Amino acid sequence: MPERPSAAPRVNDFTLKFANVNGSGSASANSLVMKAIFRMGVPVVGKNFFPSNIQGLPTWYEIRVTREGWRARSGRIDLMVAMNAETYGRDLRDVAVGGYLVYDSTWPRNSLHARDDIRTFGVPFAQLCNENFEGARARTLMKNIMYAGTVAALIDIDLEVIRGLLAETFAKKPKLVESNMKAIEIGYRYAREHFECPLTIRVERMDATRGHVMIDGNTAAALGCLYAGATVGAWYPITPSTSLMDAFRTFCARHRTDPETGRRDYMIVQAEDELAAIGIVIGAMWNGARAFTPTSGPGISLMEEFIGLAYYAEVPAVLFDVQRVGPSTGMPTRTQQCDLLSCAYASHGDTRHVLLFPDSPEECFQMAAQAFDLAERLQTPVFVLSDIDIGMNDWMSPEFAWDDAWRPDRGKVLTTEQIAGIEKFQRYLDPDGDGIPYRTLPGISPKAAYFTRGSGHSRFGAYTEDSAEYKDVLDRLTRKFATAAKQVPQAVIDGRNSAMAIVSLGSCDAPVREALAGLRKSGVAIDYMRVRGFPFGAEVEDFLAAHQTIFVVEQNRDAQLRALLTLETAVEKKKLHSILHYDGLPMSAAFVIDGIERALDKGVAA
């Protein structure tokens, strides 16, 4: 073999990528590899790039092994497992200089071995499967499990850890543990016999994942809904929010079902469309149950009319928008932060809404609970803006904490006793000066009755076309929005004394944090603010005022966060410089650093 440049030894700091065909069962093999590394105490980042398709299209899975515990993509590929002939050419190109590529050598692929700056390992996976397993389906599945064995040998994953994971997965089917383990061992042995194992990139046991879990944001949000006491969920199936409702259903079946009667303390309604889904949520919360709908951009577009009603008639509602690439149908399985403006101002007329921006599954869990409290306290729709990256990828996350003393804040809802004690109930007054009126639930007393309407109404809830009465209510809603700014989660601020800063949100946090460390290490003085809620609080205003040059990092083309900041704060527009990432894939730190360095080269900073 000719000499090839070899990678510098990089223990616990490299990236694997698996190129597969979707529907072939590769997902379980890939997550087996990731979980095994995680169980060896080494932090990992998993990113799934999948098509909007059921079977037959290319799909990739990326695992970054990161001893530093970074949470973003690395932006490079050190080991490619190229199992998809269709994408082989591009997968080969993607490997970093000095990296490695594993392929199925059952079929000769000499003509495609066009690079001599990487090392390739041919393993006859298909042939080995045919020799060792019966049946077409088993052979396909086992081929995937087998490459996991080969990878384990190449990067030194402990086979006992893999056996333990398989034993847990197939606890009720021990035969499957044996057949899967057989495939693992065949792939493992082949690699040991034919290649120098382990490679310079390899895994070494650490103790950096204790107290952590691997969980996706949709599952975490569903868990938050369970813990916050949500009882009604309504949705129309849409990628990428379906898994949120699936998880809620699984949790509820386990924790909300009477073991004796089988009766359920929850109701999940699959609506006929998103218009009905949000209607069901509004109807349920109007009637005193905590209700939510998970959706994505196209669903938000359809819900807008009802969202305006809930805003104006002051009915609480909780929406999870797991953002995907737009416009229109866009790329349904790719990630973006492209619904900021459409959610902030959803519906016709003067409407503004409360938004929460989780950066991780952990915040999806926390903010799910906060969203219900805010919606009920403020009597208005609250949006949790997650995205595909957070919602559908497994993130290493500290175990979630729950305070058993926590009780839901149901807001200003008058009880039967309180109603009995007052002379006359009026729906839209502002007795506390915070813009928030008192409400009542149906069923308690004729004295509590009022009429909910989206037509013009006075502070007494009566229909009106009187200018002064109409403005009176609208101006109170402005006061209520100012109250909301004080109640949404505060921005997270890192550093206050530099002239330069990054402002970002949501899933950008992972690459921005890593970029920040890199920039600071190279001597760039730069601060950071991650906004977590809208309307923006005073701390956002202060931070913007205190910095001269501000890079706004976000994942959309039109600089929607920057637009919101210029519309809703006093910041000078020319201070804000956009760094925009909108190709549908999660960002890397390198992208952020590159964007800032280029701007600085152009003389952006003062």
Next chain:
Amino acid sequence: MSFIAKPRVANPGLPRNELGLNRRDYEGSMSTLCAGCGHDSVTAAIVQACFELALPPQSVVKLSGIGCSSKTTAYFVAGAHGFNAVHGRMPSIATGANAANRHLRYIGVSGDGDSLSIGVGQLAHAIRRNLDMVYILENNGVYGLTKGQFSASADVGSKSKKGEANEQQPIDPVLFSLALGASFVARSFSGDKEQLVPLIQAGLAHKGFAIIDVLSPCVTFNDHEGSTKSYAYVREHTESPVSADYIAPREEIRVQYAPGESISVPMHDGSNVLLRKLDPDYDPTDRALAAAYVQQRAMRNEYVTGLIYVDESRRDFHEQHGTSESALNVVPFERLCPGASKLAKILTAFR
């Protein structure tokens, strides 16, 4: 319309129901509809039905969409919460409200535009869910608030006020509901209170989705010659194969009919609906027959009225979902939240 508010005093001599309430207690605010509007008669029938059933006002929830008909929820049972939703979307609000509290009585009022055009999808799916509510469709074949366009229930050949004839096929809410498997389908006429009141009462007693299509003429835009939804036309073109009487729980069925002449349908709340056959060949428990009967009469330009079809055995929305007997909006938080120690256990599956 009148701008004079009705005084809230009632004649002490007015009859009172079991709760000690009189009919005025079931009224709402003053109607702002045109004088002679069929919808006001439907409102009066709802008032009478609720008064006679002695429903506690707060046990009723009133829901509507947008349109003349949808305004009427403000005109009855002032002591009930009301929700005037967006156009055509009342069924989803009703679904959510019902999900949150299964123990209230949900009365939805809609129109032919609200139900059969913009809201036809939501109506269809409320029927499929067998949502426990009474859905009153005030059907006049015309858009009133926007000044006289045809609605989806306008019959072929029916003429607008300007003389234009409708050419599109109508959607008959009765046939539509029967086709989708509604468990209670009735039709009546706003001018026939004797028929309408017991139908509303039976619909309230029915466990599931009770749709009542009420032909309710629009005096301003659709009461002229050539219209098939005018007072004169409807009066002359209705036929009822069956009459329905609502018999409250504990009340005796006094009238005796010869075998085969009547059917008594026991309702979930212990009441009975006594159906007397005016046409001996009619069977209101046979869906296929009911649909064929309505269709045949429609071809002869006749509206079939009365309780056209009823099936009390079908599982309603909550039964389908297996929800707790307790309303979901009052389940104690301690029962809803699994707590910190369970959370640690749940999370072990993610290690």
